[in-house]
Amino acid sequence: xxxxxxxxxxxxxxxxxxxxxxxxxxxxxxxxxxxxxxxxxxxxxxxxxxxxxxxxxxxxxxxxxxxxxxxxxxxxxxxxxxxxxxxxxxxxxxxxxxxxxxxxxxxxxxxxxxxxxxxxxxxxxxxxxxxxxxxxxxxxxxxxxxxxxxxxxxxxxxxxxxxxxxxxxxxxxxxxxxxxxxxxxxxxxxxxxxxxxxxxxxxxxxxxxxxxxxxxxxxxxxxxxxxxxxxxxxxxxxxxxxxxxxxxxxxxxxxxxxxxxxxxxxxxxxxxxxxxxxxxxxxxxxxxxxxxxxxxxxxxxxxxxxxxxxxxxxxxxxxxxxxxxxxxxxxxxxxxxxxxxxxxxxxxxxxxxxxxxxxxxxxxxxxxxxxxxxxxxxxxxxxxxxxxxxxxxxxxxxxxxxxxxxxxxxxxxxxxxxxxxxxxxxxxxxxxxxxxxxxxxxxxxxxxxxxxxxxxxxxxxxxxxxxxxxxxxxxxxxxxxxxxx
Amino acid sequence: xxxxxxxxxxxxxxxxxxxxxxxxxxxxxxxxxxxxxxxxxxxxxxxxxxxxxxxxxxxxxxxxxxxxxxxxxxxxxxxxxxxxxxxxxxxxxxxxxxxxxxxxxxxxxxxxxxxxxxxxxxxxxxxxxxxxxxxxxxxxxxxxxxxxxxxxxxxxxxxxxxxxxxxxxxxxxxxxxxxxxxxxxxxxxxxxxxxxxxxxxxxxxxxxxxxxxxxxxxxxxxxxxxxxxxxxxxxxxxxxxxxxxxxxxxxxxxxxxxxxxxxxxxxxxxxxxxxxxxxxxxxxxxxxxxxxxxxxxxxxxxxxxxxxxxxxxxxxxxxxxxxxxxxxxxxxxxxxxxxxxxxxxxxxxxxxxxxxxxxxxxxxxxxxxxxxxxxxxxxxxxxxxxxxxxxxxxxxxxxxxxxxxxxxxxxxxxxxxxxxxxxxxxxxxxxxxxxxxxxxxxxxxxxxxxxxxxxxxxxxxxxxxxxxxxxxxxxxxxx
Numbered sequence: 001x002x003x004x005x006x007x008x009x010x011x012x013x014x015x016x017x018x019x020x021x022x023x024x025x026x027x028x029x030x031x032x033x034x035x036x037x038x039x040x041x042x043x044x045x046x047x048x049x050x051x052x053x054x055x056x057x058x059x060x061x062x063x064x065x066x067x068x069x070x071x072x073x074x075x076x077x078x079x080x081x082x083x084x085x086x087x088x089x090x091x092x093x094x095x096x097x098x099x100x101x102x103x104x105x106x107x108x109x110x111x112x113x114x115x116x117x118x119x120x121x122x123x124x125x126x127x128x129x130x131x132x133x134x135x136x137x138x139x140x141x142x143x144x145x146x147x148x149x150x151x152x153x154x155x156x157x158x159x160x161x162x163x164x165x166x167x168x169x170x171x172x173x174x175x176x177x178x179x180x181x182x183x184x185x186x187x188x189x190x191x192x193x194x195x196x197x198x199x200x201x202x203x204x205x206x207x208x209x210x211x212x213x214x215x216x217x218x219x220x221x222x223x224x225x226x227x228x229x230x231x232x233x234x235x236x237x238x239x240x241x242x243x244x245x246x247x248x249x250x251x252x253x254x255x256x257x258x259x260x261x262x263x264x265x266x267x268x269x270x271x272x273x274x275x276x277x278x279x280x281x282x283x284x285x286x287x288x289x290x291x292x293x294x295x296x297x298x299x300x301x302x303x304x305x306x307x308x309x310x311x312x313x314x315x316x317x318x319x320x321x322x323x324x325x326x327x328x329x330x331x332x333x334x335x336x337x338x339x340x341x342x343x344x345x346x347x348x349x350x351x352x353x354x355x356x357x358x359x360x361x362x363x364x365x366x367x368x369x370x371x372x373x374x375x376x377x378x379x380x381x382x383x384x385x386x387x388x389x390x391x392x393x394x395x396x397x398x399x400x401x402x403x404x405x406x407x408x409x410x411x412x413x414x415x416x417x418x419x420x421x422x423x424x425x426x427x428x429x430x431x432x433x434x435x436x437x438x439x440x441x442x443x444x445x446x447x448x449x450x451x452x453x454x455x456x457x458x459x460x461x462x463x464x465x466x467x468x469x470x471x472x473x474x475x476x477x478x479x480x481x482x483x484x485x
Numbered sequence: 486x487x488x489x490x491x492x493x494x495x496x497x498x499x500x501x502x503x504x505x506x507x508x509x510x511x512x513x514x515x516x517x518x519x520x521x522x523x524x525x526x527x528x529x530x531x532x533x534x535x536x537x538x539x540x541x542x543x544x545x546x547x548x549x550x551x552x553x554x555x556x557x558x559x560x561x562x563x564x565x566x567x568x569x570x571x572x573x574x575x576x577x578x579x580x581x582x583x584x585x586x587x588x589x590x591x592x593x594x595x596x597x598x599x600x601x602x603x604x605x606x607x608x609x610x611x612x613x614x615x616x617x618x619x620x621x622x623x624x625x626x627x628x629x630x631x632x633x634x635x636x637x638x639x640x641x642x643x644x645x646x647x648x649x650x651x652x653x654x655x656x657x658x659x660x661x662x663x664x665x666x667x668x669x670x671x672x673x674x675x676x677x678x679x680x681x682x683x684x685x686x687x688x689x690x691x692x693x694x695x696x697x698x699x700x701x702x703x704x705x706x707x708x709x710x711x712x713x714x715x716x717x718x719x720x721x722x723x724x725x726x727x728x729x730x731x732x733x734x735x736x737x738x739x740x741x742x743x744x745x746x747x748x749x750x751x752x753x754x755x756x757x758x759x760x761x762x763x764x765x766x767x768x769x770x771x772x773x774x775x776x777x778x779x780x781x782x783x784x785x786x787x788x789x790x791x792x793x794x795x796x797x798x799x800x801x802x803x804x805x806x807x808x809x810x811x812x813x814x815x816x817x818x819x820x821x822x823x824x825x826x827x828x829x830x831x832x833x834x835x836x837x838x839x840x841x842x843x844x845x846x847x848x849x850x851x852x853x854x855x856x857x858x859x860x861x862x863x864x865x866x867x868x869x870x871x872x873x874x875x876x877x878x879x880x881x882x883x884x885x886x887x888x889x890x891x892x893x894x895x896x897x898x899x900x901x902x903x904x905x906x907x908x909x910x911x912x913x914x915x916x917x918x919x920x921x922x923x924x925x926x927x928x929x930x931x932x933x934x935x936x937x938x939x940x941x942x943x944x945x946x947x948x949x950x951x952x953x954x955x956x957x958x959x960x961x962x963x964x
């Protein structure tokens with residue numbers, strides 16, 4: 001097996017035994033990136049020099065006996081994480097030249113443990129999209145089929161795992177942006193409970209929904225990465241001051257007696273037959289492992305997408321106001337007066353989808369519409385949250401599809417934003433409820449595209465869904481399949 | 486037709502915290518541009534605000550001191566608008582749920598005592614500052630200095646209960662005194678630490694509906710507040726009398742002309758698109774916290790004023806002068822605590838001490854004569870060791886050297902002479918040398934008495950006890 005194909009825990013064992021060095025693993029992965037990037041376009045920036053330097057440091061650390069599970073592991077970050085001294089674009093022209101003066105807390109935590117940064121990954125511009133097509137740096141291709149999208153917005157983070165261009169990556173999930181691309185690329189992606197991971201230094205899209213999470217080759221790596229980034233951050237007022245459990249202790253292949261809810265609103269007509277088949281098989285697998293299934297209802301599911309596109313866009317319209325060409329980022333070369341400087345810089349800097357969402361959000365917050373849209377959406381959000389809390393009175397986890405279809409073709413939905421928005425129908429409610437969800441490989445479509453299943457947990461119930469995902473993974477072979485590039 | 490002005494004030498109070506409201510940067514005034522900034526107050530991507538606990542304490546103090554209720558739950562909101570001095574493109578403020586609600590202040594004046602309602606007090610961050618023309622190292626142009634960005638402010642919003650410019654000034658002065666007393670604001674109006682916008686409208690006397698109001702900005706002294714409001718009242722009355730209509734607008738006061746001019750009309754008014762800031766959790770204030778802050782609330786000027794009269798027996802005038810400034814009042818109280826008689830201490834604090842402080846441009850905090858030393862001096866007068874007149878000489882010496890009064894008296898031989906024998910000797914000598922004047926006195930010209938007192942005091946170098954001198958001299962002169 002090539003070095004770039006390994007998981008964190010596999011590579012860690014080799015590093016610990018000094019069978020390989022971090023420099024070797026890093027070089028192998030950098031070579032892999034060079035080989036496959038023309039086909040995948042997962043990276044916006046590859047940090048070769050910094051990576052090799054960090055790998056050397058890691059090797060010294062390992063030689064001194066001070067090895068951590070992440071020491072020397074080559075990782076990559078969605079280009080939404082601020083990296084000190086390394087260009088961070090959020091896949092937008094408006095931040096094309098932005099070099100941050102500080103590190104995101106989540107990246108800093110990985111760095112301090114000796115992880116090696118390979119580069120910054122492609123995504124939808126400002127994390128607004130489900131296909132990675134809205135990037136100002138061109139779309140990322142699905143490693144399983146380059147004509148298809150990798151999912152989004154963390155499409156580069158998922159594709160880099162599937163194409164073996166990084167051992168593990170971080171993404172962010174506002175409405176499904178970790179879970180949906182993980183499902184489309186056949187990797188594991190976990191969106192933690194809101195407040196579990198610091199948002200400091202992560203470029204904000206919709207502050208009340210954004211959450212950082214890991215994207216990995218298997219559930220074990222997912223548990224390792226989550227444990228590394230989770231925890232209270234005094235720099236993020238919305239991060240929760242709760243002890244971080246050792247998530248690897250939840251890696252027990254045992255779901256006997258686990259009560260899993262099947263929400264009728266998620267098993268709908270029109271669900272892609274391959275997706276349905278994968279879900280049915282997964283249910284059978286779980287039954288075989290001793291899990292119990294309970295039919296449940298999440299009655300406000302239908303309103304989730306509409307509610308999301310009011311709340312997320314309202315917050316985005318305000319969050320993106322700072323990109324005004326005054327202090328950093330793109331400024332028009334023809335500034336004219338102040339208003340023209342603003343409008344031209346923003347017009348030139350933002351792509352169509354970002355503009356659409358800023359317009360939508362500005363409208364939702366405007367005087368005379370605020371009550372009818374934003375306030376009402378917040379009320380519906382509470383109802384959606386209550387749906388989940390009620391369901392969790394009787395079940396330990398909820399099993400659903402991640403997306404209604406496997407990865408669609410590039411360009412297929414780009415002219416129809418509403419169709420695109422609906423591809424997040426099963427992931428958005430989890431963000432609205434502020435709880436956690438994981439996507440695990442659970443099948444392949446007839447045309448050879450991966451299909452994931454989603455396990456939704458109680459708020460701060462990450463251990464339960466990790467255990468359930470691990471049990472499924474151990475009982476199946478889906479995660480072992482590799483994209484043939 | 487007679488008109489009734491209706492005025493409401495919005496006051497911005499800059500808080501005296503060491504660090505900014507949402508980050509750890511210093512709030513010190515006058516540092517070089519952008520030297521007191523960080524990712525948070527620069528509005529960098531990914532940066533998040535964290536509320537400064539001290540700001541909340543100061544807001545609670547202000548609320549308690551102005552008789553407000555402290556909201557158990559309040560919420561920060563974003564006020565969205567674009568301007569180069571506003572790095573995030575929104576200001577974090579409070580909107581629907583402010584920290585303090587429903588207070589009042591009582592103001593005194595020719596109208597007697599009047600209660601002015603306070604609608605609310607909320608916390609917010611200040612914006613940065615634009616610097617136009619020459620910028621060091623940049624040449625001419627406009628620059629942005631974000632040192633002030635994220636500095637904590639309280640906005641105190643009054644009810645439209647104010648009916649004249651004088652009432653407005655009285656209200657402002659009272660509020661100013663309170664925030665300075667609380668130690669939460671330096672009160673410097675020139676530097677903008679305490680600034681005011683006035684909402685002014687007029688209506689016919691007896692009307693039950695307020696007229697259309699104009700908001701006047703940029704009034705940064707008590708004098709300008711009076712001028713601006715008086716000008717605006719007159720402008721609106723004239724406009725109406727000439728058949729015109731007041732329009733709702735924002736007007737700018739020009740201190741040079743004393744006039745206000747239109748800045749922007751209602752149709753140009755911003756839609757700020759306020760919404761709760763998702764980066765900050767709702768602020769929950771327990772009753773324990775409020776009680777803790779209540780415990781640290783100093784005695785306010787109004788209560789002191791009353792107590793000085795009722796418990797210390799001071800006249801209203803003294804009580805007012807002493808309570809006008811918290812440090813002065815504390816100095817005075819320290820004297821009383823150290824054993825000074827209240828009235829004597831009041832006289833000295835308002836007299837000699839204030840005179841010397843003014844002469845040297847010093848604040849009471851820098852007074853070299855401590856309350857203990859002043860009390861020791863007053864005790865020497867009381868005991869008759871020195872006269873009130875000598876005391877002033879001793880005081881000047883204490884001011885210059887910081888020495889104990891007793892030591893100075895001893896060193897300089899200033900002990901008052903009450904020994905009748907010694908005084909009698911001096912009197913005899915003076916009388917012998919001035920027989921002509923003695924005759925005049927005995928001939929009924931009693932005014933000459935003052936001449937003898939002066940001579941005796943001079944001969945004793947001021948040390949003779951004036952009471953003894955008076956008594957003996959009278960006896961001797963009358964023969």
